[in-house]
Amino acid sequence: MKALKIRVSGIVQGVGFRPFIYRIAVKNHLKGYVLNLGGSEVEIWVEGKSESLKRFLYDLKNEKPPPAVLDEVDVVEVQPAGHTDFKILKSGNIVSKYSMIPPDIGICDHCLKEILDSSSRWYRYPFNSCAWCGPRFTVMRKVPYDRENTSMIEFPLCEECSKEYHDPGNIRRYHIQGISCPKCGPKVFLLDRSGALVDVKDPIVESAKIIDEGGIIAIKGLGGFHIAALASDDDIVFLLRKRKKRPQKPFALMALDLSTVRKISSPTRSHIELLISPQRPIVLIPKREDAPVSPLVAPGLSTLGIMLPYTGLHYLLLHETKDKYLIMTSGNKKGLPISKTIRDALRELKDFVDYFLVHNREIVNRADDSVIRLSNGEPMFLRRSRGCAPNWIKTPFKFDRVVVAMGAQIANVGAVAFDHYIVPTQYIGDMENYQVLKYLEEALSFLVKSYKLDLKSAIFVSDMHPAYDTTRLAEEWALEHGGEHVKVQHHHAHIASVMASLGLKPENGVIGIAIDGVGYGADGNIWGGEVMYVEYGKYVRLAHLEYQPMPGGDRATRYPSRIALGIIAEKLGNDYAVKYARGLDLYKGLPYGNRELRVVISQLSNSPRTSSIGRFLDSVSALLGVCYVRTYEGEPAMKLEDYALGGSVLDNLTIEINNGEESVILTGDLFLEVLERMTKDSRRDLAFTVQYQLGYALGSTAKEFLKEFNAEVVIVSGGAAVNEIIMKGICDAVGDKKKIVRPLTLPPGDGGLSTGQASIANFIV
Ligand SMILES: [Zn+2]
Numbered sequence: 147m148k149a150l151k152i153r154v155s156g157i158v159q160g161v162g163f164r165p166f167i168y169r170i171a172v173k174n175h176l177k178g179y180v181l182n183l184g185g186s187e188v189e190i191w192v193e194g195k196s197e198s199l200k201r202f203l204y205d206l207k208n209e210k211p212p213p214a215v216l217d218e219v220d221v222v223e224v225q226p227a228g229h230t231d232f233k234i235l236k237s238g239n240i241v242s243k244y245s246m247i248p249p250d251i252g253i254c255d256h257c258l259k260e261i262l263d264s265s266s267r268w269y270r271y272p273f274n275s276c277a278w279c280g281p282r283f284t285v286m287r288k289v290p291y292d293r294e295n296t297s298m299i300e301f302p303l304c305e306e307c308s309k310e311y312h313d314p315g316n317i318r319r320y321h322i323q324g325i326s327c328p329k330c331g332p333k334v335f336l337l338d339r340s341g342a343l344v345d346v347k348d349p350i351v352e353s354a355k356i357i358d359e360g361g362i363i364a365i366k367g368l369g370g371f372h373i374a375a376l377a378s379d380d381d382i383v384f385l386l387r388k389r390k391k392r393p394q395k396p397f398a399l400m401a402l403d404l405s406t407v408r409k410i411s412s413p414t415r416s417h418i419e420l421l422i423s424p425q426r427p428i429v430l431i432p433k434r435e436d437a438p439v440s441p442l443v444a445p446g447l448s449t450l451g452i453m454l455p456y457t458g459l460h461y462l463l464l465h466e467t468k469d470k471y472l473i474m475t476s477g478n479k480k481g482l483p484i485s486k487t488i489r490d491a492l493r494e495l496k497d498f499v500d501y502f503l504v505h506n507r508e509i510v511n512r513a514d515d516s517v518i519r520l521s522n523g524e525p526m527f528l529r530r531s532r533g534c535a536p537n538w539i540k541t542p543f544k545f546d547r548v549v550v551a552m553g554a555q556i557a558n559v560g561a562v563a564f565d566h567y568i569v570p571t572q573y574i575g576d577m578e579n580y581q582v583l584k585y586l587e588e589a590l591s592f593l594v595k596s597y598k599l600d601l602k603s604a605i606f607v608s609d610m611h612p613a614y615d616t617t618r619l620a621e622e623w624a625l626e627h628g629g630e631h632v633k634v635q636h637h638h639a640h641i642a643s644v645m646a647s648l649g650l651k652p653e654n655g656v657i658g659i660a661i662d663g664v665g666y667g668a669d670g671n672i673w674g675g676e677v678m679y680v681e682y683g684k685y686v687r688l689a690h691l692e693y694q695p696m697p698g699g700d701r702a703t704r705y706p707s708r709i710a711l712g713i714i715a716e717k718l719g720n721d722y723a724v725k726y727a728r729g730l731d732l733y734k735g736l737p738y739g740n741r742e743l744r745v746v747i748s749q750l751s752n753s754p755r756t757s758s759i760g761r762f763l764d765s766v767s768a769l770l771g772v773c774y775v776r777t778y779e780g781e782p783a784m785k786l787e788d789y790a791l792g793g794s795v796l797d798n799l800t801i802e803i804n805n806g807e808e809s810v811i812l813t814g815d816l817f818l819e820v821l822e823r824m825t826k827d828s829r830r831d832l833a834f835t836v837q838y839q840l841g842y843a844l845g846s847t848a849k850e851f852l853k854e855f856n857a858e859v860v861i862v863s864g865g866a867a868v869n870e871i872i873m874k875g876i877c878d879a880v881g882d883k884k885k886i887v888r889p890l891t892l893p894p895g896d897g898g899l900s901t902g903q904a905s906i907a908n909f910i911v
């Protein structure tokens with residue numbers, strides 16, 4: 147006879163963990179108890195034969211409920227206490243650990259089965275959920291995750307649900323805070339554009355009919371509204387683009403099931419694993435040539451962003467439509483966060499849609515859909531939000547003071563940090579409007595409140611960019627709370643975010659390749675093609691891409707022909723630039739065509755300069771005629787990568803590196819070389835080679851510094867780290883793939899930045 151006292155921490159509450167422990171204890175003939183400790187921690191006492199205890203520990207690890215995450219399992223042998231049965235004890239109040247805010251979980255197979263089973267009491271019930279699935283974060287008003295702290299409190303359990311809630315034998319519903327049924331749970335309604343109720347028998351069936359007939363519908367989901375429409379009809383997609391004033395940016399699709407996914411795309415096994423994961427992200431998958439999807443869904447791209455239904459409501463709706471897949475794009479007005487309340491949606495989305503399919507459960511916290519793509523076989527976050535946020539990241543060091551990190555400007559995410567944790571917010575968006583800034587403040591305040599953080603002596607950290615709204619926000623919060631405002635260099639933060647999420651110890655420095663579109667540099671230029679030596683508390687800039695001009699500043703970002711012209715003019719003179727621009731169609735990318743050429747050249751002398759790989763790729767994209775105007779973040783460079791797929795490396799097209807105090811990777815000469823070879827070489831191969839050689843140059847530089855700085859790994863981060871061709875170049879140059887690390891639990895783009903900012907702040911203050 148032996149006894150074990152086990153403490154388990156992680157995501158162990160609200161996921162059916164205690165009934166599971168009860169079940170495996172009874173199955174293995176063990177006595178004792180299981181007890182919620184109030185935090186994200188559970189205490190288990192088991193006693194019995196040592197063989198049974200072994201089996202219990204095996205079951206604990208291998209048969210746990212799907213959404214449970216065991217961060218730490220601490221097992222101590224104790225004296226048997228002579229328990230006579232196994233009990234689920236009432237929750238204790240001995241909070242020794244922070245309680246993790248659980249993220250939302252996509253509908254599980256069991257709940258789906260009940261919805262489709264005409265004999266089940268959840269038949270066609272859009273809000274069915276259980277221990278293993280359903281909303282969490284998006285319905286939480288405060289911690290801990292108890293029903294009275296969520297928007298489910300407005301729906302008191304009916305007698306049947308209550309019975310199941312109190313039955314320890316019911317693994318999926320015992321003590322599960324979010325359960326409900328058609329009798330006691332939320333309901334769906336159909337509204338017209340004026341907000342008036344449309345009296346129909348089944349709002350979901352009716353919505354599907356409207357969509358099939360060409361209508362566009364706003365749908366209230368889990369973390370906000372979507373806009374749904376047929377994806378197979380050019381006219382409808384065109385109409386939606388016109389209404390949303392969104393000419394090119396791809397629309398996400400939702401497909402009923404995997405067989406529908408296969409009808410429109412060619413997923414690999416890794417794509418499928420991501421699609422069916424409990425987070426249910428949007429996954430970028432190669433489009434099938436014969437896909438019956440309108441080319442206007444993702445113009446100029448060979449992939450489609452696809453997700454599976456993650457609530458009963460989505461499933462039932464798609465099931466009723468003729469196509470079984472729909473456009474399911476974020477329901478937000480340009481520049482605003484995703485619409486959350488019915489009232490917001492009626493105001494913000496009424497110009498885009500014909501009807502509103504809504505429900506009466508409050509969305510407390512917004513959560514946009516997460517987006518993942520594969521890059522060289524590795525899943526990379528383009529956006530980490532619903533299903534993943536606000537999971538915390540455990541850090542290999544302790545935060546001496548509370549840190550609040552504001553992130554940067556585009557696709558922004560904030561974060562709070564304390565103890566051994568960094569908690570990034572959900573995706574917030576581009577900080578161009580007051581409403582988005584306010585949303586960032588709300589999301590941060592929710593975390594501050596949930597983790598009971600005292601901001602009095604906190605560190606408020608922002609980017610170094612003096613004009614970012616988030617820089618001002620950090621300043622304001624510091625003044626208001628009395629803490630300190632510190633500024634962190636953009637690319638330093640990109641690399642440090644990966645170090646923290648990987649658990650790298652403070653004593654280990656790394657070589658970082660930080661490649662992206664824009665980041666304020668310490669010398670006042672715009673950086674974005676950087677090789678650095680990085681520790682949490684410091685960085686040394688070792689090499690960068692050659693500075694190129696951005697005539698007209700932000701206009702050069704929107705019209706990359708301007709950068710192309712600038713490079714040619716600086717290298718070959720103004721007259722050549724004009725001549726090439728006319729011959730090469732570069733003028734096509736300028737709103738005023740030929741007339742604008744001289745203006746661009748006259749702006750050269752006082753134009754900002756950038757080492758950004760994004761801007762350089764944009765200029766090549768314009769040069770090769772792939773994309774002349776940027777209508778969304780990253781568009782010309784993304785289309786260039788897509789265009790180059792299947793290309794090969796051309797001989798004798800390499801990049802020189804000028805080794806000085808800081809090495810400079812000479813992109814200007816490469817650009818001219820491409821210009822010269824455009825008449826004889828394939829444009830696809832040129833596009834491929836440029837990206838590959840940029841990667842190779844960055845990689846070979848990094849490799850040299852690895853030795854010099856005695857570092858173990860090269861971390862590649864920043865928005866361009868998802869580019870497969872650049873990565874291939876980097877890998878070939880470094881040689882040893884195991885030495886190259888990319889962020890896997892955070893977006894390499896600016897969505898990961900606040901995590902890096904927080905980590906750095908802890909070491910520089
Ligand atoms: Zn379920």
Ligand SMILES: [Zn+2]
Pocket residue numbers: 303304305306307308326327328329330331
């Ligand atoms: Zn009920």
